[in-house]
Amino acid sequence: MRVLVATDKFAGTLSAAEAGRAIAEGWRRTAPGDTVTVAAMADGGPGFIDVLSASGVGRLQAVTVRGPLGDPVPATLLLDGTTAYVESAQACGLHLLADDARSPWTASTFGVGQAIDAAIDAGARRIVVGLGGSATADGGAGLLAALGATADVALDAGPRGLEGVTSVALDAVRERVSGVELVAAADVQTPLLGMFGATKVFGPQKGLSDEDILAVDRILDRYVDAVCGATPAERRVADEPGAGAAGGLGFALLVLGASVRSGIELVAEAVGLPDAAATHDLVVTGEGAFDYSSRAGKVVHGVAQIAQRSALPCLVLAGRVDVGSREMRALGIESAYGMVDYVGEEAALRAPAEQLSALAARVARTWSARWE
Structure with a gap:
């Protein structure tokens, strides 16, 4: 399975590159045979x-x-x-x-x-x-x-x-x-x-x-x-x-x-994200808080649109998920997972990279198996 990880920063805790590396590490821990590509993303803001x-x-x-x-x-x-x-x-x-x-x-x-x-x-x-x-x-x-x-x-x-x-x-x-x-x-x-x-x-x-x-x-x-x-x-x-x-x-x-x-869109073009998506099976994106503000113009929505154009499922791994399933589908997101839901806010903030990696390992058990 080929997984493209294209995340935003987790504001106040992880840069986009750090978040991407944490997700890739956790995913490979569960599915070492998968190919995981990391592309840090930004929407014009910090990073x-x-x-x-x-x-x-x-x-x-x-x-x-x-x-x-x-x-x-x-x-x-x-x-x-x-x-x-x-x-x-x-x-x-x-x-x-x-x-x-x-x-x-x-x-x-x-x-x-x-x-x-x-x-x-x-x-x-x-x-x-x-x-x-x-x-x-x-x-x-x-x-x-x-x-x-x-x-x-x-x-x-x-x-x-x-x-x-x-x-x-x-x-x-x-x-x-x-x-x-x-x-x-x-x-x-x-x-x-x-x-x-x-x-x-x-x-x-x-x-x-x-x-x-x-x-x-x-x-x-x-x-x-x-x-x-x-x-x-x-x-x-x-x-x-x-x-x-x-x-x-x-x-x-x-x-x-x-x-x-x-x-x-500008950053995605510069890093070649649309071309990369076309050669993968699954896209994973993320940010600190997946909520109402994640709509048009933000990294999560932009990455999901690119995944849709390649007919790929897109997942969100976030610190916190405050979006319902109906709005999630409207954004082009298949599923979303939040660290806070699994370990609580205190643990997520105390060790964000470790908890994000653990969340990715958990999600890989579900999604990587689909391609076995």
Whole structure:
């Protein structure tokens, strides 16, 4: 039996590569005769650069940029000819902050703009920006500021700094990115504003209360007017799928003429996942929490779609499974297994690699036998 393991990271515990190795080790323990191939995956969020680099894409260049709260942080550009890959989470990621240090009112995407600026200096004419996992809710204002935008308020101080904004000048930014193709590799198709917008959907995980969410959305609404204009036609870009990705970084990139692509599709193409799937019998994917957010744009859904195109069953191994069987089937998943269901949350968090490996060994007893 030939098994293709294509997992996302298990946030806070295992990288995508570590998770893949753990699953492969457990599977081989039960079914040593099976061929197990591991392909780490990412959707544009944390791990985007690592996964692409590990697959042999480009060369790495270290840069230092401003973190979400202003402190310098290391970041890495992946340069492949005239194409550069930038991971926004390296500059403004939620993982950079301790739980008690989250500050969504003041967190900025300025460092992402600095990384794009550095990529242009390195000769890039096409820049792919991975979006996801941000600690920010500034609508990409910081990114625009780093590339030369000016306004009648502070663009680099989070949504708090945007209060009262009436005008944003983008001429310098447009000149800086002139002749550069921008691509937003998004992990979600969320618009910027409203009930299904970035602040409402992702604000709580960044530390925004219900009252904060309404206030930030009002500020971003005025910010859209200042950037785009007040008419529905001018504001339409804020409603585009992906405009709300990474706390509104997608909006800023769209304003600069970027195209939006699914991050998982882009990574899958780069690592040759569709071709690999065609030569295997079973696909196994996974992530820390298989839940409602695992739908369109995320690794699990993207890998399942690739498996479907090759008429292969797809399994999910996760830390926790919060998806019912009906929704699971709609996503193209045959079965899902969670570590928490077998060993409890405490054990799963204490030894994630060992427990994931044990879960894979258990699942292999069922699935490998089908091909014997």
